[in-house]
Amino acid sequence: MALPHAQSCEVVSLRPLGPRLHDTPTSALIKAGQLEVIRVVLPAGKEQHQHDAPGEITLLCLEGEVLFQAGAQSHTLREGDFLHLVPRIPHVLRALQDASLLVTICLVPVRA
């Protein structure tokens, strides 16, 4: 069952999941008019397949270690590492250790 989204001004804890990580699915925290916010949970070895988004996105590693790849660029993200992506950049995330990330997606289409 999908978890309900948080409401405006509702506080959500994004502290590291630690041992609860394996029992916690990826979930959308917010899906509003302009922004979607997802906590992506990736146990070690798991991958989020290549995908892109029609708007800008940001990633913040909340715990663990994740390999981020976009074209020729590759970064290992650890707790507290943040990056921004312009729209339509295909990218892959692969967990090197149990990890979770905060992903913020702008849902507003970019004007051509």
Added chain:
Amino acid sequence: MALPHAQSCEVVSLRPLGPRLHDTPTSALIKAGQLEVIRVVLPAGKEQHQHDAPGEITLLCLEGEVLFQAGAQSHTLREGDFLHLVPRIPHVLRALQDASLLVTICLVPVRA
């Protein structure tokens, strides 16, 4: 001097500033077409005056303790506490302890 903004795919560390907090100004990490991302640094007792934003925003407390107030709502945010705000909600942040926050602002105006 303003710090340069990060580029797409550039990794920025948002780990707690700790003792460096008092020497670190608030800065815009990203100012792109759709999203602006700011690390707000508030030493204990300091306040970010009431303001609002034309688009949706999210706040994530990165360290310390901050009192968030919007109308009749009031929350104490600690490390890992996150919230989303619909557009044009006047709000105030006041640091109860030395604190920094990640603030993401959607720059796209909301259609009337």
